[in-house]
Amino acid sequence: MNLNDMIQAPGEWMRGSGPEAEIxxxxxxxxxxxxxxxxxxxxxxxxxxxxxxxxxxxxxxASGVALPGAYFPLHEMEAVDRKxxxxxxxxxxxxxxxxxPRGVAVSQDESVSIMVNEEDHIRLxxxxxxxxxxxxWKLCGKVDDQLESCLEYAFSPQLGYxxxxxxxxxxxxxxxVMLHLPALVLTRHIEKVFxxxxxxxxxxxxxxxxxxxxxxxxxxxxxxxxxxxxxxxIVNNVETVIPMIVRYEHEARQTLLAKDRKxxxxxxxxxxxxxxxxxxxxxxxxxxxxxxxRMGVQLGLLxxxxxxxxxxxxxxxxxxxxxxxxGGPLEPNERDMRRARYVREKLEHLKx
Amino acid sequence: MAAMKCEADNCxxxxxxxxxxxxxxxxxxxxxxxxxxxxxGLPGKSHFTxxxxxxxxxxxxxxxxxxxxxxxxxxxxxxxxTTLSQFQSSGRFGCPECYVAFREDVQNLVExxxxxxxxxxxxxTRTSSDVAMQKDLRQLxxxxxxxxxxxxxxxxxxxxxxxxxxxxxxxxxxxxxGADDSTxxxxxxxxxxxxxxxxxxxxxxxxxx
Numbered sequence: 221m222n223l224n225d226m227i228q229a230p231g232e233w234m235r236g237s238g239p240e241a242e243i244x245x246x247x248x249x250x251x252x253x254x255x256x257x258x259x260x261x262x263x264x265x266x267x268x269x270x271x272x273x274x275x276x277x278x279x280x281x282a283s284g285v286a287l288p289g290a291y292f293p294l295h296e297m298e299a300v301d302r303k304x305x306x307x308x309x310x311x312x313x314x315x316x317x318x319x320x321p322r323g324v325a326v327s328q329d330e331s332v333s334i335m336v337n338e339e340d341h342i343r344l345x346x347x348x349x350x351x352x353x354x355x356x357w358k359l360c361g362k363v364d365d366q367l368e369s370c371l372e373y374a375f376s377p378q379l380g381y382x383x384x385x386x387x388x389x390x391x392x393x394x395x396x397v398m399l400h401l402p403a404l405v406l407t408r409h410i411e412k413v414f415x416x417x418x419x420x421x422x423x424x425x426x427x428x429x430x431x432x433x434x435x436x437x438x439x440x441x442x443x444x445x446x447x448x449x450x451x452x453x454i455v456n457n458v459e460t461v462i463p464m465i466v467r468y469e470h471e472a473r474q475t476l477l478a479k480d481r482k483x484x485x486x487x488x489x490x491x492x493x494x495x496x497x498x499x500x501x502x503x504x505x506x507x508x509x510x511x512x513x514r515m516g517v518q519l520g521l522l523x524x525x526x527x528x529x530x531x532x533x534x535x536x537x538x539x540x541x542x543x544x545x546x547g548g549p550l551e552p553n554e555r556d557m558r559r560a561r562y563v564r565e566k567l568e569h570l571k572x
Numbered sequence: 573m574a575a576m577k578c579e580a581d582n583c584x585x586x587x588x589x590x591x592x593x594x595x596x597x598x599x600x601x602x603x604x605x606x607x608x609x610x611x612x613g614l615p616g617k618s619h620f621t622x623x624x625x626x627x628x629x630x631x632x633x634x635x636x637x638x639x640x641x642x643x644x645x646x647x648x649x650x651x652x653x654t655t656l657s658q659f660q661s662s663g664r665f666g667c668p669e670c671y672v673a674f675r676e677d678v679q680n681l682v683e684x685x686x687x688x689x690x691x692x693x694x695x696x697t698r699t700s701s702d703v704a705m706q707k708d709l710r711q712l713x714x715x716x717x718x719x720x721x722x723x724x725x726x727x728x729x730x731x732x733x734x735x736x737x738x739x740x741x742x743x744x745x746x747x748x749x750g751a752d753d754s755t756x757x758x759x760x761x762x763x764x765x766x767x768x769x770x771x772x773x774x775x776x777x778x779x780x781x
Binding site: 254256258259260262263339361364365368372373374375376377378379380381382384385386387389390391393445446447448449450451 | 652653654662663664665666667668671678681682685686687688689690691692693694695696697705706739
C-alpha cells in the first residue's frame with residue numbers, strides 16, 4: 221500500500237455510512253501507550269528515538285496488527301504526503317510537524333492507525349464511519365492486546381498506563397465523536413451544547429483535534445478524564461451524550477425549515493451555486509459552502525447528491541489532497557483555482 | 573477570507589497563532605505561524621491545554637513552590653534527570669520513573685485533573701502480577717495503621733519502608749513477585765545516548781522474579 225494508491229479512495233471513516241451518519245461523521249477511540257525501557261519522547265536524543273521507533277515498528281510487524289497494511293516513516297516523507305495523512309485523520313498535526321524518527325502504521329481500510337513516537341511512544345487509534353463507539357472500542361482493545369503481546373508497556377497499578385502528559389494517564393483513552401452541527405450554529409444554540417457538554421467533563425474541539433478551529437461546522441466531542449474510570453465507562457459516558465446532541469441538531473434543522481424555509485433553501489442553494497460556478501475557492505470558504513450543501517442533502521433539498529458525494533468533496537478539496545490530485549505543489553492562489561475547478565467538475569453532471 | 577501570512581521575517585507560512593497585547597493602553601497584535609511563535613518562546617496552539625491547565629490550578633502552582641521551598645532544592649528524577657521545574661513549564665514528564673520521583677507533587681495534580689488517583693481500567697496481562705502487589709500493598713497499609721495505633725514505631729518504620737519500596741516498584745511498572753525486600757524498580761537507561769535493550773527486557777519480563 222502506498223500513498224498514491226491510498227489517495228484514490230477515501231478511507232473507511234469517510235464513507236458517509238454507519239449509524240447516524242447524517243450528523244455523526246465518525247467515531248474514534250485512541251489509546252496512549254509507552255514502552256518500558258525508553259524515556260518519553262521529549263527526553264530522548266536522536267539515537268534513542270530511532271531505537272524506539274525501530275523497536276516498535278518491528279514489534280508492530282511481529283504482532284501482525286499492521287498486516288495487511290502499511291508503515292509510513294514520516295521523517296523520510298515529503299511534507300505534502302505527511303499532510304495527506306493529517307487530512308485523512310490518520311496522524312495528528314503534532315505528529316506531522318517535526319523531523320525526528322517517527323511513523324505510522326495504517327491498516328488497509330485505514331480504520332486502524334498506530335502512531336509511533338508521537339507525544340507518547342504509541343498512539344493507537346480506531347476510526348470508524350458514523351456513530352459506532354462500541355465497535356471502535358472493541359477493535360481498539362483487541363489491537364492493543366495484540367500489540368501488548370509483543371511490547372512491554374509502562375504501567376503502574378495505581379496510575380495505570382503511564383503517559384508523557386498527566387492528562388492522559390490511567391486508561392490513556394481518548395474517545396471522540398465528530399459531529400456536523402450547522403443548524404445549531406445557525407440557530408445560535410451551539411454555545412448551550414458546549415456548556416452542557418463541559419459540565420459533564422467532556423471537551424469540544426475543532427476538525428483536526430486538539431488546538432484546531434472548528435471549520436465547516438464540524439465539532440469533536442471527547443472525554444477529558446482518563447483515570448478513575450474504566451475504558452468502557454468512558455466510552456459509555458461519551459456515547460450517552462451524543463444522541464441528545466444529534467436530536468438537538470435535527471430539531472434545529474426542522475425549526476429552521478418550519479420558521480423560514482425560504483431562507484434555509486436560499487442558503488443551501490446559494491452555497492451550491494457558488495460551488496458549482498466559483499472560479500476561486502479558498503479552503504475555508506469551500507468548507508463552509510460544503511457544510512450547507514451537506515445539510516441540504518440531508519434535508520432532501522438537493523436530491524441528486526448523496527452524503528458520500530459531499531464527504532468526498534470535503535476530503536479532496538483539502539490542500540494536501542488537492543495538491544496530490546494535481547500532481548505537485550501549488551501556490552495558494554493556484555490552489556484556490558484548482559479547487560474551484562475540481563469542485564465544478566464534480567458537480568457538473570448533477571441534475572438538480 | 574484569505575489566509576493571513578506569518579509576520580516573522582522570511583516566513584511564508586500561514587499565521588495560526590494570533591496574539592493581542594495591551595501595552596500602556598495601546599493594542600498590539602501579532603500574527604505568527606506555529607514554529608515562529610515557538611521560536612519566540614510563545615506557546616503554540618498544541619501546547620495550550622496543559623499549560624492553561626497547570627496555570628489554572630493556582631493551588632497546584634503554590635503547592636509546587638511550597639514543596640520546593642521545604643526541600644530547599646529542585647527535585648530531579650534520578651532516572652532521566654528531568655526536574656520538577658522543567659515538568660512545571662512543559663507539562664511533560666521525561667520518563668515513566670518521573671511519576672515515582674515526583675509522586676508527592678504529582679498525586680495532587682493528577683487528582684485535580686481526573687478527580688481520582690486510582691486506575692480502574694484495563695491491566696496489561698504482562699503485569700497482571702502487579703495486581704497481587706497491590707493487594708500486598710493494601711495489607712501493608714493496614715499493618716502500618718495498626719502498628720501506629722499500638723505505638724509500635726520501630727515496626728511501623730519497617731512497614732513504611734516496605735510500602736515505599738513496593739510503591740516505587742509498582743509505579744515503575746512493577747516486577748512480577750511478592751512484596752519482599754528484593755522488589756526494586758528495574759533501572760531505566762540513564763544515558764540518553766545509550767539505547768536500552770528492549771529485546772532483552774522483554775525476555776526478562778517474567779523470568780527474573
